[in-house]
Amino acid sequence: MNILCLVDFKPGLGDHWLWNDLPECNDRVDFIVAQPALNWLPGPGKVLGYYPAFVWLGVRAWAWMRNHPCDRILAWEGKNGLALACLRGLFHRQVPKMVVVGYSHRGLATVVPGLIRFAMRFVDRMVVFTHREAEYLPGTLKMNPERVVFCPLGAYDIQQVKSSSERFPNEYIYSGGRSYRDYPTLVQAMDGIECSLIINASLKDTVGLPARQNVHRLGMVPLDEYWNLIKGSLFTVIPLKDVPFAAGLIAILNAMAAGKAIIVTRLPGSEDYIEDGQTGLLVSPGNVSELHEAIAFLLNNPEERARLGRNARRQYERFYTMEAFSARIHSLLENL
Template identity: 30%
Template sequence: MIPALPHRALYVAFDRFPSRKGSAVHIDRFARALFERSGGGLLYVLGGDGLPPYQREGNVEIVRYMREAEHVLERAAGFGARLAALLQDLPDLEIAHFRDPWGGVPIVEHGGSFTTVYEVNGLPSIELPFLYPAIPGLDRMAELERRCLEAADIVITPSQVTANRLPVPATVIPNGADIRPQAEPPPLQDYLLYFGALQPWQGVDTALRAVARLGLPLVICASVHPRRAKAYRKLAERLGVEVHWHFALPEEELARWRDHALLSLAPLRDCSRNVHQGCAPLKILESMAAGVPVVASDLPAVRELITDGETGRLVAPDRPGELARAIRVLLDFPEERARMGAAARAHIERHFTWEASVARLQAAYGERIPAWPTP
């Protein structure tokens, strides 16, 4: 599909959109901010799960790369090749904003006069080995990342840990959350909550082993297909943990579980993906915004969001016993739990709203890109 409109803005993400993953929430906020600034634009993303290959919503066009592949690198190559072709039909482009090297390389090699923005949420050379341990070409991936970083006019990232790792200066623009009225309660009381994706670095196995020591139900609202939970379901059954599974819930249903949990868990693993690359988990920010205390792994990127003992609890990663003890203490002192939840909500309202993040993004754009006139 050739874009029908003379777009001046392009946002590219090697992610399925929309979806229930945190990355899709971020894409929605930042792409919307870009397109509101530019009077429209083209969003190029992955398709799947019944999404159409082409969609038009007012002055925004969405083109989805639909071709599946046996391996992620094969699909990434096809994604990039399609983008290179799309760029030939965007002669009026003034800004191209991308989230990964698969979209970045065609953009920085295109040779146009438009401004390029690299939004570094993760580095494939670090993340992909966790999902595909035998994946080849890590040096090649790292080289593509470096090429994009060195060629981009603006580099942004949600975590100071990530910014410190990059070989070029980067502007830190944190993820955000919305402060909303409390949702209606779900059909269950007195439960712990984990929500988000189920990649190995999330530490869901640590959560299951900790909750097995407590005798409380654990609600897991996974943002992915049920087949991704097979191993964790077997582990929960073996440990005797009562788990209430939910998959790809719409936001209004997820809010019910999130807003009424006793505690929210973010047991991130101590691994290079979390420690050296950095991260900015939306599950932490959204729980804090709901006034629900978070018990999370004590990692540098998490300390950017939570102050231990004030706006949440931080415990040593990969230690179910320590996680269980921290949970038990907060369960035994409901007044402290309520105080911590209120402090967390106030902290988000002061420092981590999506409104503030979008304002920082617009300021970053403004350093290189003048405001476009209203059409």
């Protein structure tokens, strides 16, 4: 197959993204990359600083396909495929087949739902990473349920990353991430915990948090340092807001790959990946006392930490490697 990928990250020289993990595959893969967008702009600022990059991505893809043979289009996340899907609709084009991987119904999708419904009529498959989204999105977007597919996400094996020589000097708990995190609940839950917590998050996500002696805010660190922070921790905590779409999944999978016990907010999305008491601990959204008890339990029970971490690693190896994820996506593309 000749496959055109629409993404918002720039693959390095010789990098074929998912196809790096498909060595037997003979597909030709081309990339069109969205120009840098100002994601930090609030509300109306995104109209000028963020969304135009993805509109232009669709226009470039449309022009590219006029001169290049293409069997499939793969857009990573809805933002990278929306403009091209609209162009397909305006010109009544439904070839080549188009797949949007990692669609999440939030942001612009909730502001202009009519536009999204129109565009998705010209998308052949929408891949979501949670069962709940596969259940409610067909009704929300007026799509045939067969066109919305649940496909478990995958993550790179961070155990293969060389450990940094510089680590936090003492034992610590790790938490991090930007999207839909509930750090206020986590910081409150650390009251009376005799261990340090490292929060790896942007400043805007931690602004206003109360100061605690055992809570350290690093800001966003480079990728290799982020992976090493997870690997060096006692366990990880992923506090999430109560949202109906996928959130925190990469953080969950990175902790599983590192073989760490995980405490995560109980949401339909996290329940797809974590089995309570077997591969991690699930706690109720916004419940400070429940989160505090889970943290204290893992601190005081190192054997249980180790058991949960081993189980999580085994589950990662079975289902959530990049090789497994790439094979699932490739099979979907082939079977359209």
